[in-house]
Amino acid sequence: xxDSLKAIYNAIIDGAADKSAAAVQTALDAGVDPxxxxxxxxxxxxxxxxxxxxxGEYFVPEMLISAKAMQAGxxxxxxxxxxxxxxxxxxxxxxxxxxxLHDIGKNLVSMMLEGAAFEIVDLGSDVPxxxxxxxxxxxxADFVAxxxxxxxxxxxxxxxxxxxxxxxxxxxxxxxxxxxPVTSQYAHEIGADGFAPDASRAxxxxxxxxxx
Amino acid sequence: xxxxxxxxxxxxxxxxxxxxxxxxxLQARGLESGQLSESWMLxxxxxxxxxxxxxxxxxxxxILTCSFNGNRYRLQHANLQDKxxxxxxxxxxxxxxxxxxxDVFVAGSLGPTGQMLSxxxxxxxxDAEASYAAxxxxxxxAGVDLLVIETQFDLGEAxxxxxxxxxxxxxxxxxxxxxxxxxxxxxGVKPAQAAAELQQFKVDILGINCGRSLDENMKALRELRSxxxxxxxxxxxxxxxxxxESGNTVYDVSPQDMGDNVPAWxxxxxxxxxxxxxxxxxxxxxxxxxxxxxxxAS
Numbered sequence: 001x002x003d004s005l006k007a008i009y010n011a012i013i014d015g016a017a018d019k020s021a022a023a024v025q026t027a028l029d030a031g032v033d034p035x036x037x038x039x040x041x042x043x044x045x046x047x048x049x050x051x052x053x054x055x056g057e058y059f060v061p062e063m064l065i066s067a068k069a070m071q072a073g074x075x076x077x078x079x080x081x082x083x084x085x086x087x088x089x090x091x092x093x094x095x096x097x098x099x100x101l102h103d104i105g106k107n108l109v110s111m112m113l114e115g116a117a118f119e120i121v122d123l124g125s126d127v128p129x130x131x132x133x134x135x136x137x138x139x140x141a142d143f144v145a146x147x148x149x150x151x152x153x154x155x156x157x158x159x160x161x162x163x164x165x166x167x168x169x170x171x172x173x174x175x176x177x178x179x180x181p182v183t184s185q186y187a188h189e190i191g192a193d194g195f196a197p198d199a200s201r202a203x204x205x206x207x208x209x210x211x212x
Numbered sequence: 213x214x215x216x217x218x219x220x221x222x223x224x225x226x227x228x229x230x231x232x233x234x235x236x237x238l239q240a241r242g243l244e245s246g247q248l249s250e251s252w253m254l255x256x257x258x259x260x261x262x263x264x265x266x267x268x269x270x271x272x273x274x275i276l277t278c279s280f281n282g283n284r285y286r287l288q289h290a291n292l293q294d295k296x297x298x299x300x301x302x303x304x305x306x307x308x309x310x311x312x313x314x315d316v317f318v319a320g321s322l323g324p325t326g327q328m329l330s331x332x333x334x335x336x337x338x339d340a341e342a343s344y345a346a347x348x349x350x351x352x353x354a355g356v357d358l359l360v361i362e363t364q365f366d367l368g369e370a371x372x373x374x375x376x377x378x379x380x381x382x383x384x385x386x387x388x389x390x391x392x393x394x395x396x397x398x399x400g401v402k403p404a405q406a407a408a409e410l411q412q413f414k415v416d417i418l419g420i421n422c423g424r425s426l427d428e429n430m431k432a433l434r435e436l437r438s439x440x441x442x443x444x445x446x447x448x449x450x451x452x453x454x455x456x457e458s459g460n461t462v463y464d465v466s467p468q469d470m471g472d473n474v475p476a477w478x479x480x481x482x483x484x485x486x487x488x489x490x491x492x493x494x495x496x497x498x499x500x501x502x503x504x505x506x507x508x509a510s
Binding site: 056059060061062064065097098099100101102104105126150151152153154155156158159180181183185186189190 | 235236239243244245246247286289326328332333392393394396398399400424449452453454455459461489490
């Protein structure tokens with residue numbers, strides 16, 4: 001890996017937002033291809049962060065500061081990416097379902113997906129089914145990603161899928177779900193396309209569904 | 213009647229039965245998915261009272277007030293932040309009404325703010341402390357016997373909670389974490405860390421609640437037992453939720469299974485046992501029956 005990319009990689013792994021932004025600027029100034037910065041510097045780093053999380057080495061705090069460092073770099077990179085030929089991995093509507101205020105996990109998933117070159121439309125928390133439906137229609141989205149932390153709000157994932165069906169949009173999007181009480185069996189039972197137990201595996205899932 | 217003293221009861225070696233789930237059971241009784249239990253309580257106090265009575269009937273020695281979300285940050289969601297005091301007092305009054313004339317202890321429940329503390333999030337620890345203090349004031353004023361800070365995942369918030377509560381109340385205090393990532397909380401806190409940090413304050417009971425499977429909760433229990441000599445509160449979920457053929461949410465641990473697990477919990481050092489999400493009055497009756505059987509055998 002080039003030194004300039006290595007610096008970006010290290011800043012993200014260490015969760016150093018200032019260093020990450022500065023390293024991206026340095027790389028751009030040195031004429032490094034923005035797409036290379038994204039793919040070989042930032043995405044590789046976020047993949048490693050995801051792996052460390054899956055292995056139980058990183059927990060939410062470590063993942064969160066790495067994701068923030070990634071975002072700091074991305075804010076410098078983004079204006080340049082638009083000019084170059086930058087290919088989105090897909091457009092994702094994400095939100096925590098109706099009645100559920102928990103957004104920590106959802107935000108992490110959102111940041112990790114962004115770090116894997118997906119375009120994110122974040123609807124926040126306590127999102128009613130109709131709002132998901134409207135956002136899918138307006139944005140011509142490829143995915144709907146739903147989060148629920150509460151066993152009492154999980155049923156709203158099912159309600160949202162039903163609303164997508166009624167609106168005739170279900171076949172146009174892949175539905176991903178996650179959250180502490182959610183299981184793959186539950187995803188199957190409510191007719192979602194997939195379940196991921198954490199933010200890192202949500203990225204892997206979205207990539208595999210995008211390819212299918 | 214002398215004032216009830218839960219710590220003396222525990223010190224005498226008695227195993228106490230906690231109650232079961234609030235959300236799961238209220239939902240089975242008409243609470244709509246997504247509505248806060250606390251807001252439903254204002255509309256249907258009789259439903260909350262009935263659930264308390266059902267748990268007492270099932271054998272609970274300790275019931276928790278319907279005030280898990282009774283802090284300003286959670287209540288804001290239902291635009292009820294200005295009614296926090298009223299809600300906490302009402303929740304305590306309903307539990308006390310159910311417990312009247314019995315030996316049942318009323319525990320005032322304080323759940324997480326749902327915010328992340330700065331610098332990771334935006335909540336100032338001092339504000340978190342003030343929020344917990346305010347809720348403790350309301351619950352204590354309404355006459356609860358003890359307080360429980362539950363389903364915690366961040367050590368920073370739990371410590372702010374304890375400081376807040378202790379700045380206004382000297383009631384017996386339990387602090388319980390949810391260990392949902394292979395024996396750690398989502399923030400990476402281990403039972404031994406929680407014990408080491410919390411024991412520096414005046415915390416009387418350490419606990420584990422919610423989490424994921426019974427097996428994972430059991431591992432956390434063993435680790436916590438080896439890290440503290442304080443009484444342990446153990447309130448695991450009745451397994452994980454799934455959807456049955458008719459579209460209802462059900463839990464994979466039956467009342468019988470839950471009851472059968474209780475001797476292992478007590479053996480591993482829990483002295484207050486009950487259940488979190490998915491624990492119906494039937495589950496609780498099975499837990500209480502096992503505790504009575506253990507009592508009679510000892």
